[in-house]
Amino acid sequence: MKRRPWFLFTMLAFGFAFFYIPILSMIVYSFNGSRLATVWGGFSTKWYASLFSNRQVGAALVLSVQIALISATVATILGTMAGLALARFTKFRGRLLFTGMVTAPLVMPEVITGISTLMFFILMADWVGWPGSRGFTTITLAHITFSMVFVTTVVQARVSQSDRAIEEAAMDLGSRPWQVLWDVTLPTIFPAVLSGWLLAFTISLDDVVITSFTTGPGNTTLPLLIWSKVKLGVTPDINALATLIVLAVGAGVIIAGIVLNRAEARRARDERLAYRANE
Amino acid sequence: MPDQPAPFLRIDGVSKTFGTFQAVKDVSLTIAKGEIFALLGGSGCGKTTLLRMLAGFEEPTAGRIWLDGQDMTGVPPWERPVHMMFQSYALFPHMSVAKNIGYGLKHEKLTKDQRMARVREMLDLVQLTPFADRKPHQISGGQRQRVALARALARQPKLLLLDEPLAALDKKLREHTQFELMSIQERTGVTFIVVTHDQEEAMTLADRIAVMDKGQVKQVGAPGHVYEHPDSRFVANFLGSITQFPARVSSVATDRATVEVPAFGATVETGLIPGLAAGEALTLAIRPEKLTILREKPAGLNAIPGEIKDLAYFGKDSLYRVILPSGELISVHAVNAKREDNRPDWYDKIWLGFEPASAILLRD
Ligand SMILES: Nc1ncnc2c1ncn2[C@@H]1O[C@H](COP(=O)(O)OP(=O)(O)OP(=O)(O)O)[C@@H](O)[C@H]1O
Ligand SMILES: [Mg+2]
Numbered sequence: 001m002k003r004r005p006w007f008l009f010t011m012l013a014f015g016f017a018f019f020y021i022p023i024l025s026m027i028v029y030s031f032n033g034s035r036l037a038t039v040w041g042g043f044s045t046k047w048y049a050s051l052f053s054n055r056q057v058g059a060a061l062v063l064s065v066q067i068a069l070i071s072a073t074v075a076t077i078l079g080t081m082a083g084l085a086l087a088r089f090t091k092f093r094g095r096l097l098f099t100g101m102v103t104a105p106l107v108m109p110e111v112i113t114g115i116s117t118l119m120f121f122i123l124m125a126d127w128v129g130w131p132g133s134r135g136f137t138t139i140t141l142a143h144i145t146f147s148m149v150f151v152t153t154v155v156q157a158r159v160s161q162s163d164r165a166i167e168e169a170a171m172d173l174g175s176r177p178w179q180v181l182w183d184v185t186l187p188t189i190f191p192a193v194l195s196g197w198l199l200a201f202t203i204s205l206d207d208v209v210i211t212s213f214t215t216g217p218g219n220t221t222l223p224l225l226i227w228s229k230v231k232l233g234v235t236p237d238i239n240a241l242a243t244l245i246v247l248a249v250g251a252g253v254i255i256a257g258i259v260l261n262r263a264e265a266r267r268a269r270d271e272r273l274a275y276r277a278n279e
Numbered sequence: 280m281p282d283q284p285a286p287f288l289r290i291d292g293v294s295k296t297f298g299t300f301q302a303v304k305d306v307s308l309t310i311a312k313g314e315i316f317a318l319l320g321g322s323g324c325g326k327t328t329l330l331r332m333l334a335g336f337e338e339p340t341a342g343r344i345w346l347d348g349q350d351m352t353g354v355p356p357w358e359r360p361v362h363m364m365f366q367s368y369a370l371f372p373h374m375s376v377a378k379n380i381g382y383g384l385k386h387e388k389l390t391k392d393q394r395m396a397r398v399r400e401m402l403d404l405v406q407l408t409p410f411a412d413r414k415p416h417q418i419s420g421g422q423r424q425r426v427a428l429a430r431a432l433a434r435q436p437k438l439l440l441l442d443e444p445l446a447a448l449d450k451k452l453r454e455h456t457q458f459e460l461m462s463i464q465e466r467t468g469v470t471f472i473v474v475t476h477d478q479e480e481a482m483t484l485a486d487r488i489a490v491m492d493k494g495q496v497k498q499v500g501a502p503g504h505v506y507e508h509p510d511s512r513f514v515a516n517f518l519g520s521i522t523q524f525p526a527r528v529s530s531v532a533t534d535r536a537t538v539e540v541p542a543f544g545a546t547v548e549t550g551l552i553p554g555l556a557a558g559e560a561l562t563l564a565i566r567p568e569k570l571t572i573l574r575e576k577p578a579g580l581n582a583i584p585g586e587i588k589d590l591a592y593f594g595k596d597s598l599y600r601v602i603l604p605s606g607e608l609i610s611v612h613a614v615n616a617k618r619e620d621n622r623p624d625w626y627d628k629i630w631l632g633f634e635p636a637s638a639i640l641l642r643d
Contacts, residue, residue: 165369171356172334172363173383173434183382187373267416 023246030239047240057225057241064205064222067136071143072201078144079151079200080193084185086152087159105149114213117142121214134216142214143204150203151196158192159185202249286345287312287470288333288438293342295328302328304494305342310487315464315471317481319517320491326474327366329491330440333472334363347437357386362436366443368427370415376426377402377411383434401429404463421452428460432467441473445480457483478518482506490514511643515564522609523641526563531555535635538563544604547581548635555640562641567612569637572599572623573630580632585609587627599623601631 030048034041051057082102089095105113121131121138131138166188170180186193208223215224222241229238286309295303303325310316318326331337333344335356344351351359362383370379381398389397402408405425410418415426424444431439444460445453461484464471475481481488482502489499490513498505498514509515512523524542531537536555539546540563549563576582588608589600592615599611611631615622623629 163367163369165365165367166371168334168336168356169363169365169369169430170371170382171336172361173430174357174386176357184371 026239027243027246030236030243032236032239035236047236048244051237051240051244054237056220057222060220060222060225063136063219067140067143067221068201068204071140071147071204072197074140075144075148075200076151076193076197079148079196080155080189082148082152083155083196084159084181087156088164102149102152105146106153110146110209113146114142114210117145117210118213134214135219138214138216139211139219139221142210143200143207146210147200147203150199151193154196154199155189155192158189162188286310287314287347288472289345290329290333291343291345293329293332293339293344295325295332295337296340302494303332303339306491306494306496307342308489308496308499310470310472312470313468314486315461315473315484317485317488318472318474318491319476319478319481319488321476321517324491325494326476326491327442330363330442330472330474333438334361334440335359360437361440362431362434362438363440364427364431364442364444366446368415368423368447370423370426370430372415375412375414376407376418379415379426380429380433382430387434397433401433404432404466405429420447421456424448424456428463432463432469435467436469438470438472441471443474443476445475445477453480460484482518490517492517509564509639509641512562512564512641513643515639515641519566520610521564521566521639523562523564524607526561526640528555528557528559528561530557536640538638538640542603542605542607543583545583547583547633547638549638549640550636552640552642564639564641565609565633565637566639567598567610568614569633570609570611571632572601572611572613573632574623576630577632581635581638583631585629585631587623587625587629590623590625592622597622601629 031043031045032039032041033044033046085092086095086099086102092098121134124130125132162185167180167184170184171177175183206223207221208227211221211224212227215221220228226238226241229235288308288310290306290308290310293303293306294301306329308316318329320326328337332339333351335351335354335358338353346359346361371382374382377398380401381394384394384397387394398411399408402411405428407418407422407425407429410422415423418426424447428441428444431441441460445456448456457480460471460473473481473484475484485502487500488502488505490497490505492513497511498509500508505514506518509518515521515523524540526538526540529537529539529546531551534551535548536551537546538549547563571577571580572587573582576584583603585601585603587599588602591598594615596612596614599613601609601611603609609631
């Protein structure tokens, strides 16, 4: 058993390299003094400066964050309800159809979702005169519909694992179903709801395909802006923007990890103490 | 048991079917106020299902449940004056011990002070005052069990349902908690229905027990009565140990019957059961402690010859396995009441004696 699994190590190394070298090189080149992406022209932070003075980027960022906040929140509310229904009401008419319809968008190519959503908006505009023009509202609606699926999946998985008896106990002690939901179910599944929200938020924040189908003139989200700029060639200010995004995401992941670890460690310690101190 | 008071809980022909499977079959029971009633039976016999129908989590497929004169049909769990202590305790993991106990009280018209006083009273009752601010995962299994009990008692229910309340505790804590449960029941006066599959626990705790099998109630009565007068082979076997033999009635007199037992190679005298007739085939059962091991053939007792096949000496008592002339085995439990060196030993030829009234005749 002394033999090193060198094959695995090599594959792992290649995997990591494949994933991280582009990101690293992007970060390095964001400090490139030269205008050409492939020629090193000395260290400089001028692209960051130009980024911060770029009105277009600022507006796109604000729009993206607004859409992501609203769509993630609405998707979380709807997705949580759907997840609860799927996990808890094991028997209702049309359950199979409902399950299928809820989860189909997970495997549907985004282009299809995008086109069908666009068709829907066009038909709606024809029949009821709404939406008159596409933009903020239509993007948000489209994001809600497809990110809701992810929330539903996460919440459903969590609820099916949780103990039905604690809800029954609350009901037994005099709470009506709505109150049980509020007092017991939601607090116990809260971590899943929160991670569902984060998932919906990130999905909305970096979506290109569906957004490009449902946007209208003058409504450019950050991913759309980056996409359209890159079509004209990768410029160092895009590298700078991407670097900032990577840093923000990295910081978020690390903070979330620390917070979760602390909570888990505290729980484990409490439990140990409880067993030692009692009886 | 004194004579039957007016029924407080009446279960009237209740059945429950899941799909095509009948989990509870035509159960009828009456339970008096302030009683501790135990439901006893093997795994999957429908005990939990019956409790869940009382709590309102399941609607009976047929039959009715009356509590304190009120028909419970269609009354949702949150409106029933019935609380349940769950097998898994089902404590709210995100609430402290005190919050758990006080949870049901928010549905009562109480001031904050009254509510807190009630929680303190409950904490005191189950001796958990020092743990009031802990979360359920910060206390031990036995303490969780007491929190669950206090939470179920806090609203002063008319009826408390306990589903295997002691199953998760170790043996020592379990015996201690049995007596605690009984004393709490005595102090609060709440009617308890306790589900268990441990017969000793049922006999210790309960005023009356119901033995269930495959969804049906086989027999109901005081523990002593059910133990001494089982009316079916299932109940006889389920409560304590017993040895059973096929038998045939040879003659019936006014106060006793003569029964032929092929395994004994002899006829024995027994008590009567209603409708006994000569020629009837039935089962004769006898409990190990009702048999006496004797060196000489006794007079005035039923006597069967045998040889000691196996024995276990525990000090205060001994357990013997005796082989009968027919080759069948019978268990004998003897209390070592006298200080004696010449106890029956392996391969000793002995006689087994028993009173006619000790033999149990079973038809079912
Ligand atoms: N919701 C359900 N759907 C289908 N079958 C069920 C359901 N609940 C219980 N049963 C069946 O009904 C029977 C009785 O179950 P129940 O839980 O009442 O048993 P129990 O006497 O409490 O057993 P245990 O001692 O193991 O807890 C079992 O065979 C069980 O599989
Ligand atoms: Mg059970």
